[in-house]
Amino acid sequence: MASSAPDLLDLDITGIAHGGTFIARHEGRVVFVSDAIPGERVRARVTDDAKASFWRAETVEVLDASPHRRPHVWPEADVSLDPDDRAGGADLGHIDLDHQRVLKRQVLGEALEKFAGGGIQTPEVAAVDDTDGTGWRTRVSLHVDAEGVVGPYAARSHRVIPVRSLPLARPRVAAEGLSLRNAKQGRIDLVESADGEVHVLRRPERGKRPAARVISERVGERSFRVDADGFWQVHPHAASTLDSAVRAALSGRVDPNATHLDLYGGVGLLASSLAAAGATDIVTVESSRAATAHAQENLADLDATAVTARVDRYLAGLPDGARAGAVVLDPPRAGAGRAVVEGVHALTPDAVVYVACDPVALARDLGTFRGLGWEVESLQAFDLFPHSHHIEAVALLTR
Numbered sequence: 001m002a003s004s005a006p007d008l009l010d011l012d013i014t015g016i017a018h019g020g021t022f023i024a025r026h027e028g029r030v031v032f033v034s035d036a037i038p039g040e041r042v043r044a045r046v047t048d049d050a051k052a053s054f055w056r057a058e059t060v061e062v063l064d065a066s067p068h069r070r071p072h073v074w075p076e077a078d079v080s081l082d083p084d085d086r087a088g089g090a091d092l093g094h095i096d097l098d099h100q101r102v103l104k105r106q107v108l109g110e111a112l113e114k115f116a117g118g119g120i121q122t123p124e125v126a127a128v129d130d131t132d133g134t135g136w137r138t139r140v141s142l143h144v145d146a147e148g149v150v151g152p153y154a155a156r157s158h159r160v161i162p163v164r165s166l167p168l169a170r171p172r173v174a175a176e177g178l179s180l181r182n183a184k185q186g187r188i189d190l191v192e193s194a195d196g197e198v199h200v201l202r203r204p205e206r207g208k209r210p211a212a213r214v215i216s217e218r219v220g221e222r223s224f225r226v227d228a229d230g231f232w233q234v235h236p237h238a239a240s241t242l243d244s245a246v247r248a249a250l251s252g253r254v255d256p257n258a259t260h261l262d263l264y265g266g267v268g269l270l271a272s273s274l275a276a277a278g279a280t281d282i283v284t285v286e287s288s289r290a291a292t293a294h295a296q297e298n299l300a301d302l303d304a305t306a307v308t309a310r311v312d313r314y315l316a317g318l319p320d321g322a323r324a325g326a327v328v329l330d331p332p333r334a335g336a337g338r339a340v341v342e343g344v345h346a347l348t349p350d351a352v353v354y355v356a357c358d359p360v361a362l363a364r365d366l367g368t369f370r371g372l373g374w375e376v377e378s379l380q381a382f383d384l385f386p387h388s389h390h391i392e393a394v395a396l397l398t399r
């Protein structure tokens with residue numbers, strides 16, 4: 001560390017930043033602090049002072065606690081432990097669940113204000129069940145270090161932390177994860193499929209990796225085959241929540257004679273939502289060949305075509321004057337980006353439904369859409385990742 005930052009700082013926490021850290025100021029400079037809550041005064045250890053514009057720090061002691069502070073939902077991530085020994089992946093687990101949702105809404109609102117041009121009503125971040133926010137992770141990645149220690153990584157590091165509990169995991173996933181022994185150095189993914197079976201996918205750093213295993217997921221009456229290590233929503237209510245939100249957004253907006261697009265389609269979840277909303281001719285576009293092979297099979301009863309392509313290239317390759325009825329896009333964390341948004345706009349769709357897992361990327365892309373004359377007609381947000389900073393949002397855009 002450069003000599004300019006003292007090791008320890010006493011800081012007043014004034015806000016929440018995107019990405020699960022909190023904002024304080026020291027001599028005018030922004031400091032991003034982990035494990036804090038707005039309104040608190042904390043003692044924090046500076047971990048990164050390389051940049052002139054901001055530093056990073058970790059709370060080591062809470063000097064004046066927020067009324068929203070709780071013992072961490074994961075004892076192995078509690079602020080009473082040395083920051084190096086705190087398990088990662090539950091960066092809001094020290095905050096009461098309702099207030100987590102208030103703070104997530106604030107992050108979304110600030111992103112919309114800053115990057116989407118402002119004036120968009122920020123929705124509440126809705127709970128998808130009435131639990132305490134534990135026991136939802138159907139997918140958990142653990143790591144095995146050179147000494148054979150199995151556990152999650154510590155927050156903001158690649159150090160494996162041995163743990164006795166995995167409270168965010170589904171109970172069977174947790175039990176399986178905590179019973180792992182004699183593992184080779186590398187990663188182990190645990191995946192609970194819709195039938196409750198837990199699949200253990202060992203990915204040793206050296207040696208042969210096992211062949212892809214196909215599992216079955218379910219939304220309503222429809223089942224989806226997906227590679228166990230392929231993309232599927234993590235919260236058990238996520239796929240059905242997003243399916244319902246997309247159907248509702250598209251209700252009455254699907255021209256049965258048009259071609260409709262499901263971009264970043266995975267194994268076809270939202271293509272089936274398009275079909276449920278009345279679409280008969282659907283193209284689902286996805287870069288993973290394995291996922292599109294599953295999508296083609298999963299949507300076999302529909303008039304759907306699964307295309308393996310990068311969305312930007314697919315859109316760029318469409319003939320001039322090509323049209324789409326409705327477009328659903330569900331990009332990865334980085335968002336769709338200007339070229340894709342412009343490509344969607346060029347298809348003059350009647351409606352665009354944007355499913356987002358990153359509020360800043362969403363806000364940027366909404367800003368681009370608005371610049372092209374689109375309006376955000378509705379926006380919903382869902383707490384599909386309780387005790388972590390992640391948010392899922394669904395926006396309907398029309399012109």
Ligand SMILES: C[S@@+](CC[C@H](N)C(=O)[O-])C[C@H]1O[C@@H](n2cnc3c(N)ncnc32)[C@H](O)[C@@H]1O
Nearest residue numbers: 231264265266269286287309310311330331332
């Ligand atoms: C957030 S997931 C959404 C999947 C699907 N809509 C669902 O709900 O299950 C994003 C998907 O986009 C795919 N992907 C990432 N970058 C892509 C790109 N540039 N073009 C096409 N697909 C991409 C990933 O493989 C992943 O399946």
